[in-house]
Amino acid sequence: xxxxxxxxxxxxxxxxxxxxxxxxxxxxxxxxxxxxxxxxxxxxxxxxxxxxxxxxxxxxxxxxxxxxxxxxxxxxxxxxxxxxxxxxxxxxxxxxxxxxxxxxxxxxxxxxxxxxxxxxxxxxxxxxxxxxxxxxxxxxxxxxxxxxxxxxxxxxxxxxxxxxxxxxxxxxxxxxxxxxxxxxxxxxxxxxxxxxxxxxxxxxxxxxxxxxxxxxxxxxxxxxxxxxxxxxxxxxxxxxxxxxxxxxxxxxxxxxxxxxxxxxxxxxxxxxxxxxxxxxxxxxxxxxxxxxxxxxxxxxxxxxxxxxxxxxxxxxxxxxxxxxxxxxxxxxxxxxxxxxxxxxxxxxxxxxxxxxxxxxxxxxxxxxxxxxxxxxxxxxxxxxxxxxxxxxxxxxxxxxxxxxxxxxxxxxxxxxxxxxxxx
Numbered sequence: 490x491x492x493x494x495x496x497x498x499x500x501x502x503x504x505x506x507x508x509x510x511x512x513x514x515x516x517x518x519x520x521x522x523x524x525x526x527x528x529x530x531x532x533x534x535x536x537x538x539x540x541x542x543x544x545x546x547x548x549x550x551x552x553x554x555x556x557x558x559x560x561x562x563x564x565x566x567x568x569x570x571x572x573x574x575x576x577x578x579x580x581x582x583x584x585x586x587x588x589x590x591x592x593x594x595x596x597x598x599x600x601x602x603x604x605x606x607x608x609x610x611x612x613x614x615x616x617x618x619x620x621x622x623x624x625x626x627x628x629x630x631x632x633x634x635x636x637x638x639x640x641x642x643x644x645x646x647x648x649x650x651x652x653x654x655x656x657x658x659x660x661x662x663x664x665x666x667x668x669x670x671x672x673x674x675x676x677x678x679x680x681x682x683x684x685x686x687x688x689x690x691x692x693x694x695x696x697x698x699x700x701x702x703x704x705x706x707x708x709x710x711x712x713x714x715x716x717x718x719x720x721x722x723x724x725x726x727x728x729x730x731x732x733x734x735x736x737x738x739x740x741x742x743x744x745x746x747x748x749x750x751x752x753x754x755x756x757x758x759x760x761x762x763x764x765x766x767x768x769x770x771x772x773x774x775x776x777x778x779x780x781x782x783x784x785x786x787x788x789x790x791x792x793x794x795x796x797x798x799x800x801x802x803x804x805x806x807x808x809x810x811x812x813x814x815x816x817x818x819x820x821x822x823x824x825x826x827x828x829x830x831x832x833x834x835x836x837x838x839x840x841x842x843x844x845x846x847x848x849x850x851x852x853x854x855x856x857x858x859x860x861x862x863x864x865x866x867x868x869x870x871x872x873x874x875x876x877x878x879x880x881x882x883x884x885x886x887x888x889x890x891x892x893x894x895x896x897x898x899x900x901x902x903x904x905x906x907x908x909x910x911x912x
Contacts, residue, residue: 541568543572545559546601574598598810605641605803608641612645616807616809617650618649619647651841654832654838655801655841657800657866660685663692663783671688672791676790677865685794688701699743699762700743702741703767706894707748710887713887717798718795721795727900743757759782760783791862792862796871801841833845833854885910889902
């Protein structure tokens with residue numbers, strides 16, 4: 490009996506030991522004796538993810554506007570950070586550099602800045618992404634932006650660009666010579682080329698002047714800009730050529746008007762030789778400097794009868810951008826009210842977002858915008874031809890127009906050729 494009891498006790502002890510060993514792994518998995526070291530991310534669950542980099546191809550900015558634009562976007566965006574690729578300030582070389590990259594379908598640039606005359610070429614080649622969906626998503630209309638800039642980037646019914654900063658041709662006049670009645674008429678824009686010619690004849694010689702009107706008529710791109718204005722954006726090519734020829738042959742313009750570029754124009758006006766001048770905004774800065782015969786307080790501004798040719802720079806998205814969503818976010822920022830206000834207040838550039846034309850901060854930094862005549866001119870900007878082969882078209886327009894204006898060609902031939910080039 491004692492032997493049986495001894496055997497039973499031994500079996501019970503063995504079973505107890507086995508049961509205890511079998512339950513141990515479960516206990517360890519529920520309450521591990523040694524916790525694994527947490528990862529770096531686990532220690533900092535709120536650490537932001539690394540932002541996606543975007544590239545912006547742009548010329549150097551002599552002001553601090555570009556730096557502040559980039560900094561403001563990078564601070565505000567949760568997903569993206571922009572790096573600028575500063576390109577040559579030689580526009581021709583920049584065009585070729587961009588063309589080499591875009592034609593190879595490279596995504597090295599997400600957003601690019603362009604001279605206004607490049608958009609047609611780049612859009613036709615499929616290098617730019619249309620932005621109509623972006624406009625709709627932002628609730629923006631084409632009319633919210635500078636008209637000429639937008640027209641420069643509209644190709645075959647689609648919009649491809651937004652303004653970076655517009656530039657425009659307009660009329661400068663001697664406010665100390667022109668009567669207040671005529672000045673009011675000019676500034677309203679409610680006058681014709683015939684009216685301007687009559688005023689140029691009326692005021693020529695007053696205040697020590699030699700000429701009535703000066704503008705760009707040499708055989709170069711400036712001639713295309715001026716012809717664009719004389720023809721009311723190519724709506725009347727023959728009539729525009731004829732009126733331009735009337736100015737050329739009259740005694741209100743210099744005898745060598747057919748070699749005039751911007752340089753000859755500003756020299757003639759600022760040295761007190763001409764009552765009127767067609768030029769770009771930079772000439773006002775020269776007058777305001779006080780270094781010339783004509784000072785800033787002797788100058789008035791007005792729109793041109795057919796509207797002023799738009800210049801400046803526009804922005805587009807590379808069709809092969811590595812991150813199109815990011816490119817759209819950056820484009821909307823830099824061309825929208827926040828980015829354009831930085832550009833206007835820090836760099837004193839003309840804003841391409843129209844609502845800023847009445848913004849108090851912008852007006853304080855852009856004296857031209859407080860002038861009603863200039864504001865009217867800015868509202869009437871017109872684009873040069875938006876075509877795939879702009880350089881070739883421009884060269885041929887220059888040749889035919891200059892040939893006619895110099896007396897070596899016929900009006901009908903010039904008008905027919907130019908009209909045919911624009912079809």
